[in-house]
Each structure stands twice: as C-alpha cells, then as structure tokens.
Amino acid sequence: MFYRDERLALFIDGSNLYAAAKALGFDIDYKLLRSEFMRRGKLLRAFYYTALLESDEYSPIRPLVDWLNYNGFNMVTKPAKEYTDSMGRRKVKGNMDIELCVDAMELAPHVDHIVLFSGDGDYRPMIESLQRNGVRVSVVSTIRSQPPMISDDLRRQADNFIELDELRDVIGRPPRPEGEDQRNEPEYEVEN
Numbered sequence: 001m002f003y004r005d006e007r008l009a010l011f012i013d014g015s016n017l018y019a020a021a022k023a024l025g026f027d028i029d030y031k032l033l034r035s036e037f038m039r040r041g042k043l044l045r046a047f048y049y050t051a052l053l054e055s056d057e058y059s060p061i062r063p064l065v066d067w068l069n070y071n072g073f074n075m076v077t078k079p080a081k082e083y084t085d086s087m088g089r090r091k092v093k094g095n096m097d098i099e100l101c102v103d104a105m106e107l108a109p110h111v112d113h114i115v116l117f118s119g120d121g122d123y124r125p126m127i128e129s130l131q132r133n134g135v136r137v138s139v140v141s142t143i144r145s146q147p148p149m150i151s152d153d154l155r156r157q158a159d160n161f162i163e164l165d166e167l168r169d170v171i172g173r174p175p176r177p178e179g180e181d182q183r184n185e186p187e188y189e190v191e192n
Contacts, residue, residue, distance in 0.1 A: 001160045002040040006112035010037055011100055013118035014050035023145035024165050026172040033171040034072055048073045051080035051094020101126045108133050121151030128157055140164055
C-alpha cells in the first residue's frame with residue numbers, strides 16, 4: 001500500500017488521534033510514528049494540528065508541542081475556545097479542520113501520498129479533491145473502539161484505511177500513570 005519512492009506527507013489531527021489512541025488504551029510515541037513512515041516512503045512533511053488553551057498558566061499539551069517542534073514536526077496551532085455547556089460543564093473546542101485542509105491542498109502538487117490521522121467525516125470532501133489531483137490518501141483511525149472513531153464516509157472515500165490498533169506495536173507505548181508528564185492532548189470535543 002506504500003511505495004518506497006513515493007513522496008509522503010503526514011497530517012495529524014492531534015485531538016482526534018489522541019482520542020482514538022486513548023479509546024484503544026495506548027499512547028502514541030511520535031518519534032516511532034515518524035520513523036515508521038520514513039521507512040514506508042520519502043517523508044517530506046509531518047504536520048501536527050492542535051488548539052492550545054491560552055488561559056491556563058500551564059497547558060498539558062505544551063511539552064508535546066515543544067517536543068514535536070524540535071523533532072521534525074511542523075506544528076500548526078491556534079487558541080482553543082472555552083465555553084460552558086447547558087449542564088454547566090466547562091468545555092473546550094479547538095477545531096483545526098480548515099487549517100489542515102488548506103495545508104493539504106497546498107502541498108498536494110508536491111506529494112504522491114497523504115496520510116491523514118483522523119476519523120472526522122468533515123475531511124471527506126478534502127480527500128475527494130486530493131484524489132482528483134492524483135494524490136493517494138490513507139486514513140489512520142479505528143473501528144475497534146466503542147463507538148468507532150472513524151466516520152463510515154471517510155473510510156469509504158480513502159484509498160486505504162489503516163487500523164490504528166494494528167500500529168500499536170510499531171508506534172505505541174503504554175499509557176503513563178495520571179500525574180506524570182503526559183505529552184498528550186487535553187480533552188477536546190472530537191467529531192467523527
């Protein structure tokens with residue numbers, strides 16, 4: 001499904017990938033993830049998208065953002081929006097769909113294959129457009145969680161679906177105990 005000479009780009013929807021891995025009971029080792037896809041083809045870029053809470057003095061995702069920035073990932077961030085829902089619960093919304101889509105469309109003429117780490121069905125039209133421009137698109141998410149973390153439309157549109165759970169031994173590590181430096185995404189609303 002991958003060709004050694006093809007030019008690859010990774011597009012990681014941070015909160016969506018984090019939620020999928022958490023639902024499967026493991027954490028992502030981003031160094032291993034990058035190495036795995038460098039092995040599969042000519043990795044040109046690895047983008048990571050996340051919203052950051054700027055109201056907190058310490059953001060739980062800051063160590064991850066800094067580490068990724070220094071280790072070969074292109075970070076795309078914006079401030080997250082905080083609100084209180086009708087039940088009085090504090091919620092955080094940090095949608096990066098538009099930024100990811102624009103970057104993927106701009107990079108399309110320079111790559112052969114894009115790997116999207118997300119199950120969000122909103123990306124289906126982007127995949128369709130990339131495919132019309134000759135780019136193969138693989139989607140990494142999971143159908144093994146309850147409920148599945150990938151929309152059926154997205155899975156059907158992709159040239160290739162990669163089950164995240166099958167990458168566990170290659171890119172995963174056991175979850176760290178609560179309170180340790182998690183290097184993980186905070187809890188955002190995740191769309192499928």
